[in-house]
Amino acid sequence: INWAEALRSDLIAGFYLSASYPAGQTPLCDGILMDADEENAAEIFGFTMADPSNFHLDLDLDGTVDGDTDGDGNVDDFSIPTAMLVAGYKAYESGIRSDATAAGRPDFLILKNGVISEFPRELNGRRYEDWDDPGFQDPTIEAAAQNYLDIETPGNVHAPPLVIINQRDRNALPDLFNPERHRMTMAMAFIFGDGYYGHTGQHALRHREILGNQEPSGFDDWLDEMSVDPEGVGCNHPAYSGATRWQYSDWMGLPLGPAVELDPNTKTYRRDFENAVALFTGYPATIDLGTQFRKILGSDDPVFNDGSRLWSIDFPEPESGAILMRIAPVSALCPSQPTAGCITGARAKITIRNKIADDGDRLKWTLKKGGAFTQGDLGAPQQTTVYLACVYDDFGSSPVLAASLRVDPSLAWKSRTPKGYRYKDPAAAQDGVRVLHVDAGAEGRTRVRLKARGRNLPLPGPAAPGTFFHVDPAVTVQLHAVGTGTCWSSSFASARRNTAEQFRASF
Structure with a gap:
């Protein structure tokens, strides 16, 4: 399709791709967004059909009006320019991808503004314009969500997949700022994939105001x-x-x-x-x-x-x-559920206290008479090995990650070769941890001890009114020497005390 080839060679290959830049200069952009929606070609052209004399397209650049079958200079067969437009879009996408690869930019992003109805495609994804306006691009919100899931499915689009969701209530300016709908759309953007969300209600007006160094005259986009x-x-x-x-x-x-x-x-x-x-x-x-x-x-x-x-x-x-x-934030380093195969002990005890005044917060956990491990199983906590304590509360037999404490490598660790390592920090700077002992030895002679306290301790709030954890059916505490494969675990199936401020259990 001549129009696609001409635009691609002049604009894309000649300007955006790195081959057109002097050595050492950074390209201006990471990709392009095409305001192209071939699925809605009929709607795009339909408003012009009331006056065919205004409908003059020459997409193949042959000097005649596309779809003019009787030679009167006006379109007679609307399907001809529609088919040419659809073919042109697809040729445009494919050509850009080829140009980008040849220019050493296989990561060049190509997005379109509109539904992607055919897979696989050379696109990375799409921009949803007015997500919450059924019929504008997608017939329903359900259809929009399904298209999002399809784009995120490996193999359907060029990696990495990318989705941008915009919400602006185009046709209802009195309801331009509708926080309930924007909150819903924002949540959907995060739930169905790793897309980006933006409110673009008055973006054109605001851009003009910014360029003119003017104060905003209405609701802005944050x-x-x-x-x-x-x-x-x-x-x-x-x-x-x-x-x-x-x-x-x-x-x-x-x-x-x-x-x-x-x-x-x-x-x-x-x-x-x-x-x-x-x-x-x-x-x-x-x-x-x-x-x-x-x-x-x-x-x-x-x-x-x-x-x-x-x-x-x-x-x-x-x-x-x-x-x-x-x-209390949890760390992404903690697995979403307890790890199987960790070292256990014949005895264990946990005490958690969460006071209104954070200075009074406490967490203590001990594991005694544990399985055998050596100092070599503990990594290098003075140099490279992170230690992570993870607390899980079972709710309906499903574990919920309730708290995470991280201790980064430091010289606060002291080696007791061959008996393990001990960490001591009176300031409790790392997630409130003051003491962490990992004592190596033979079967039944090992021990783990963790003590944390104070304002830096990231404790959760009560799991339910009046109770700190659900214990349905257990609370599990694990310690990981990250990157070594070594971990320790204690599961508590009952509590000696379980109130809104305190949890105690042992066996």
Whole structure:
């Protein structure tokens, strides 16, 4: 298709790709977004058909109007330019990919604005324009979500897959700022894959204002959930502590795994992150969170984002979503469930105390008369080996990662060759850990001891009103010498004390 070839050679190969830059210079961009939606070609051209004299396309550059079958200069067969447009888009995509590969840019990103209905494609993904406007690009939100899942399926698009979701309520300016719908769409962006979300309600107006150094005349494109400070305050709230609104845009942390479907009947999904959880439901539902979370403190929707703590959340309306903050962040280094095959002990004890004043927080765990291990199994904690303590609370027989303590390599570790290592830090700087002993030896003669306390100790809130853990059926504590394959584990099937502030168990 001549128009695609001409545009590709002049614009893409001649400008965007690295072959056109002098040696040592960085290309201007990582990829392109095509505002092209061949699936909607009929809609794109349809408005012109009322006056065929205005419908003059020459996509093949042969000097005649495409689809002019009787030679009167007007289109007679609409299917001809439509088919040429579709073929041109696909030739354009394929040609750009070939040009990028030849120019040494196999990672060059190619996105289109619109539905990707045929797989595999040379594209990396798509931009969803007005996700929450059924019929604009996708017929329903369900169809949009399915297309998202298809794009994330390996082999359907060129790696890496990329999705950008925009929401702006194009046809309902009085409802331009609808925090409930934006919150739902943002949650879906995180749940169904690793896409990006942006609110672009008045983007053209705001860009003009920025270029003219003008103050915003209306709602701009930042939402409270887009940047949340460590105290849980959203970026538009007066108490937000960030120097810029984007300072804490990575506040959710890394995902701990893929999304989980909680209820197929209500289409309820959950995806956990290091510092947050994203939730979506297609129909009214109540979601038990398994542990305590809190809403952020925001000003966009202060009735919802009121900073309150909660063990469960009600969604009375269909197609609802939320992003909640963890009371205590967990590390992505902890596995999502306990590791099998760890060294165990004949005796173990755990005590956790979470006081209102964080100075009084405590965590103590001991494992005694453990299985055999040597100093060589412990890595090099003074130089390279990270130690990670993970606490899991079973809820409905499914383990929930409740807390994580990390101790990075340092000279606070002392070697007791061949009897293991001992860590001591009176300042408790690393996640509140003051003491960590890993005593090597023969079967039945080994021991692990962990003591942590104070404000740096990242303890969870109560798992339910009046109880610290569910213990359904157990609480498991594990210690990992990361990268060595060595770990230790104790599972407590009953508690001596389990209140909102304290948990004690032993065997």
